[in-house]
Amino acid sequence: MKSNWGLFIFALLFLWSCGGDKTTDTIQVPIVYKPVPDFVADSAYAYIQKQVDFGPRVPNTEPHRKAKEWFVEKFESFGLEVQTQEFTAKTYDDKVWNLTNIIASYNPSAKKRVLLAAHWDTRRIADKDTERIDQPIDGANDGGSGVGVLLEIARIISLSEQKPEIGIDFILFDGEDDGEPEHTSISNNAQIWWCLGSQHWSKNPHEKGYSAYYGILVDLVGAKGARFYKEGNSMRYAKNIVNKVWNFGIELGYSDFFILENAPEIIDDHVFVNRDAGIPMIDIIEFSPRAGFGHYHHTHKDNMEIIDRRTLKAVGQTVLFTVYQE
Numbered sequence: 001m002k003s004n005w006g007l008f009i010f011a012l013l014f015l016w017s018c019g020g021d022k023t024t025d026t027i028q029v030p031i032v033y034k035p036v037p038d039f040v041a042d043s044a045y046a047y048i049q050k051q052v053d054f055g056p057r058v059p060n061t062e063p064h065r066k067a068k069e070w071f072v073e074k075f076e077s078f079g080l081e082v083q084t085q086e087f088t089a090k091t092y093d094d095k096v097w098n099l100t101n102i103i104a105s106y107n108p109s110a111k112k113r114v115l116l117a118a119h120w121d122t123r124r125i126a127d128k129d130t131e132r133i134d135q136p137i138d139g140a141n142d143g144g145s146g147v148g149v150l151l152e153i154a155r156i157i158s159l160s161e162q163k164p165e166i167g168i169d170f171i172l173f174d175g176e177d178d179g180e181p182e183h184t185s186i187s188n189n190a191q192i193w194w195c196l197g198s199q200h201w202s203k204n205p206h207e208k209g210y211s212a213y214y215g216i217l218v219d220l221v222g223a224k225g226a227r228f229y230k231e232g233n234s235m236r237y238a239k240n241i242v243n244k245v246w247n248f249g250i251e252l253g254y255s256d257f258f259i260l261e262n263a264p265e266i267i268d269d270h271v272f273v274n275r276d277a278g279i280p281m282i283d284i285i286e287f288s289p290r291a292g293f294g295h296y297h298h299t300h301k302d303n304m305e306i307i308d309r310r311t312l313k314a315v316g317q318t319v320l321f322t323v324y325q326e
Helices: 002-017 041-054 062-077 140-159 196-203 232-251 269-275 309-324
Strands: 081-090 096-106 113-119 167-173 214-219 228-230 258-262 281-285
Touching (some): 062 096, 113 196, 113 309, 140 167, 140 214, 140 309, 196 269, 232 258
8 A cells, every 4th residue: 555655646746747737847848949040240230330320310301311211221122011101290399300110021911920129210419418419419329229130130031041930020210319308397298209209100000900919129239338127117018028038138148238137117119019009018228227328328429439249249139039939
């Protein structure tokens, strides 16, 4: 009787270890990931340089127009289906801007879709600087880096024999980087004067009834020494996606970039995609819980000198890996 009971217990433990109650697993089956092509940081860097060469991409300017045309041409050259969403928006100082969201779709017929986004405009003032405060900034990192990463992901997918099994929509939001100057109050402070493109798209998507499984926003993702914390609104709206992406980044060897620590909430394009479009979107952004934004933020130091290929590689490879696992 005693030996039979012991055999019964052994059998239960064997069954549990082979797929019963997950809390008592004693055998771990290795996770097999789908193969992923390499993200080329040099190419992403060149895409950022090209944007900076146009000049500050401030709405209603010639560099802004030229950059828009180039983005559309690049996405089309990768074989993606491209749409532009033209609209106007009023700024905090009563200007009327002509803005354009750019949407490029890979595998547009796929039902399961992931949204990858960045903003492509740059700030018209350097209000955190001590000189040339009223002049626009290069926006190499704030705007340029996110777009560079997405263009490189689109290029890789177009050339790779191994394709993602899902649909991917790349959206470049316009009018994100305006907003009232630092330490300035305006009469209508209930209005959010930045993230104009995402506010518009989230209420007026490019396709009626558009939905995505989740979204990833990349913003300020190219600076030397960048650290990416789990931003508060991302954790609020899409905690599981944050954890998945951060875990992938660490598994890929980028634990010095993807930090397992929460940061405060910030209002970026992902907030409106979550709130108004109902799509869980996270924000990969350099924003420290102690220091806030980087020293270059909204200054003329946001130029090509701060862009680091290693940072671009960490973010680009992690996002590319994530979409290939779907």
